Amino acid sequence: EIVLTQSPGTLSLSPGERATLSCRASQSVSSRYLAWYQQKPGQAPRLLIYDASSRATGIPDRFSGSGSGTDFTLTISRLEPEDFAVYYCQQYGSSPWTFGQGTKVEIK
């Protein structure tokens, strides 16, 4: 099973700042099959990025994904008030599919 470790656990930033979230895999993720999700309190998660760097439909271009192998990054170029939430990475390259433990982006 591929274990995904996200860091940091919590990121305290101000609106307008850049956020950089990390997701490290215990083994190489096949074909860059890595996704990022955003979850706000009381809501279902929303897909942001798939295949490591492809934005899902309707996702603003301030969200970008990069990486390959075992190291992946989600970057939010300039934080908007609605971006403060919990972010999860997920690999779907090998079964069982697995999630990271999440990074909370909070207002500083």
Add this chain to the structure above:
Amino acid sequence: EVQLVESGGGLVKPGGSLRLSCAASGFTFSNAWMTWVRQAPGKGLEWVGRIKTKTDGGTAEYAAPVKGRFTISRDDAKNTLYLEMDSLKTEDTAVYYCTSTLCCWGQGTLVTVSS
């Protein structure tokens, strides 16, 4: 518009069974790999399992904690996904989400396993 609506959650005793349903609309359900994900109260997301399309073999795979106890199935004629849960444990308490893989999520249904 893609819609996924879960139902069937509730309170069940340890050792009991429950069947969740997920009604899908707004996309070609038979062409979609479907996934169940759960989230225990205050915790992160946990992948439960997924089922391929019939074209891709229709097979299901499961996470280790639920393998042998949970069964995922689909009825393409009814555009409905199912999660049959047997031998439930207290640690299965969670909100269960139905997802069309790499797209859209339902609002979730709460399953509470408690005596």
